[in-house]
Amino acid sequence: MLSNIKDLATKLAPRLIEIRRHLHSHPELSGQEYQTAAFVAGVLSSSGLQVQEGVGKTGVIGELQGIGESNRILAIRTDMDALPIQERTGLDFASRASGIMHACGHDVHTTVGLGTAMILSQLAEELPGKVRFLFQPAEEIAQGASWMVKDGAMSDVTAILGVHVFPSIPGGSVGLRYGALTAAADDLEIIIIGESGHGARPHEAVDAIWIASQVITTLQQAISRTQNPLRPVVLSIGQINGGRAPNVIADKVELKGTVRSLHPETRANLPAWIETIVANVCNSYGAKYEVNYRQGVPSVQNDYMLTQLLQSAAEEAWGCERVQVLPEPSLGAEDFSVYLDYAPGSMFRLGVGFKERPTNYPLHHPQFEVDENAIITGVVTMAYAASKFWNTNAS
Numbered sequence: 588m589l590s591n592i593k594d595l596a597t598k599l600a601p602r603l604i605e606i607r608r609h610l611h612s613h614p615e616l617s618g619q620e621y622q623t624a625a626f627v628a629g630v631l632s633s634s635g636l637q638v639q640e641g642v643g644k645t646g647v648i649g650e651l652q653g654i655g656e657s658n659r660i661l662a663i664r665t666d667m668d669a670l671p672i673q674e675r676t677g678l679d680f681a682s683r684a685s686g687i688m689h690a691c692g693h694d695v696h697t698t699v700g701l702g703t704a705m706i707l708s709q710l711a712e713e714l715p716g717k718v719r720f721l722f723q724p725a726e727e728i729a730q731g732a733s734w735m736v737k738d739g740a741m742s743d744v745t746a747i748l749g750v751h752v753f754p755s756i757p758g759g760s761v762g763l764r765y766g767a768l769t770a771a772a773d774d775l776e777i778i779i780i781g782e783s784g785h786g787a788r789p790h791e792a793v794d795a796i797w798i799a800s801q802v803i804t805t806l807q808q809a810i811s812r813t814q815n816p817l818r819p820v821v822l823s824i825g826q827i828n829g830g831r832a833p834n835v836i837a838d839k840v841e842l843k844g845t846v847r848s849l850h851p852e853t854r855a856n857l858p859a860w861i862e863t864i865v866a867n868v869c870n871s872y873g874a875k876y877e878v879n880y881r882q883g884v885p886s887v888q889n890d891y892m893l894t895q896l897l898q899s900a901a902e903e904a905w906g907c908e909r910v911q912v913l914p915e916p917s918l919g920a921e922d923f924s925v926y927l928d929y930a931p932g933s934m935f936r937l938g939v940g941f942k943e944r945p946t947n948y949p950l951h952h953p954q955f956e957v958d959e960n961a962i963i964t965g966v967v968t969m970a971y972a973a974s975k976f977w978n979t980n981a982s
C-alpha cells in the first residue's frame with residue numbers, strides 16, 4: 588500500500604502544487620470561504636467522493652466509502668481560511684486579494700486534504716471502512732470546528748487526524764507530539780470601577796487606573812507563586828482602556844486579555860483564581876469590579892494510539908531521521924480540540940521550513956512562505972496513516 592501511495596503522490600505532485608498555488612492566490616477570510624469551498628467540492632466530486640457543501644456554514648465534507656464492512660469511520664480534518672494580512676512575499680502566486688493572505692498555511696492543509704482524498708479514492712478497494720474528509724472554515728476565529736460539529740460532522744466518527752504546517756521544522760519532516768500539542772485559549776475581561784476626582788486630590792477619589800495596575804501586577808506575580816510551574820499558565824493583558832483627562836482620576840478601567848493553559852484541571856480553576864485576586868485587590872482600595880471569563884477552545888490533547896499510528900506511518904514512509912517527537916507543546920490555540928470532545932484524535936506538524944535559509948518567517952507573518960516539497964510529505968503521511976487505521980487498535 589505504501590509504495591502505491593508514494594507512486595500516486597509522485598504522479599500527483601505537479602497538480603497538487605498547482606492546487607496549492609491557486610488556493611494561495613485566492614485566499615478568503617474566516618466564514619467567507621465560498622470560492623475555496625466550491626473549488627474543494629469540485630475536486631472531491633471529480634475524485635468520486637460523496638460531497639456535502641454548506642456544512643458548518645462554508646465547510647465541505649467529502650466521504651469515501653471503502654469496500655470493507657468496518658463501521659469504524661476515520662475523519663481527516665483540514666482548515667481552509669486565510670488571515671487579514673497584506674502579503675509581502677513577492678511570489679508569482681502571491682495573494683490577489685488585497686489585505687488577505689494564507690499566512691498560516693491553510694492553503695497547504697486544504698491541499699493535503701485534497702491530495703489524500705485523490706489518492707485514497709484510487710485505493711478505495713483496499714479500505715475496510717469509510718474516510719470522512721472535513722474541510723473546515725473559520726479556524727482563525729476559533730469558530731469553524733464548532734460549526735462543523737453542530738452540523739453533524741463528527742457523528743459516528745471513530746477517530747480524527749489533522750495537520751498543521753510548522754516553519755521551524757525543515758520541509759519534508761514531520762513532527763509528532765504525544766499529549767498536549769496546543770493550549771486552551773480563554774478570553775478575559777476585567778472592569779474596575781473606582782470614583783472620579785481631581786488629580787491633585789487622590790485621597791478623595793478611588794483611582795481605577797492605579798488599582799488596574801495593581802491587579803495586573805498581582806496577577807502576574809501570583810502566577811509564579813500560586814500556579815504549579817509544571818502546569819503552565821500564561822495570562823496576557825493586551826488591551827487597557829480608561830481615563831478621560833490627564834488631571835482627572837479615572838473612575839473606570841477595562842482590561843482585556845487572553846489566558847492560556849495546558850491542563851484541563853488547571854484551566855477549570857482559573858476563573859475563580861482570577862476573580863479572587865481581582866476581588867482582593869479591589870476590596871483593599873475600595874473599588875468595585877466585574878470579571879468576565881469566557882472559555883474559548885480547549886487544549887489539543889493528542890491521543891497516544893493515534894499519535895503512534897501517525898508516527899509509524901511517517902517513519903515507514905520517510906525514515907526516522909525525518910520524523911521528530913516534539914519535546915514541547917505550543918501555547919498557541921487550535922480549534923481541532925473541539926472535535927476531540929467527540930472522538931480521540933491526533934494532529935501532526937508538517938515541516939515547511941526551507942533548509943537552506945537561515946531563518947524562516949513565522950506563521951502569521953506577511954512574508955511567511957512554505958517549502959512546497961512538504962505537500963507530498965503531508966499527503967503520503969496522511970494517506971498512509973489512514974490506510975493503516977483499520978489495522979490498529981487505535982480507539
Ligand code: NI
Nearest residue numbers: 691692693751
Ligand atoms: Ni493555522
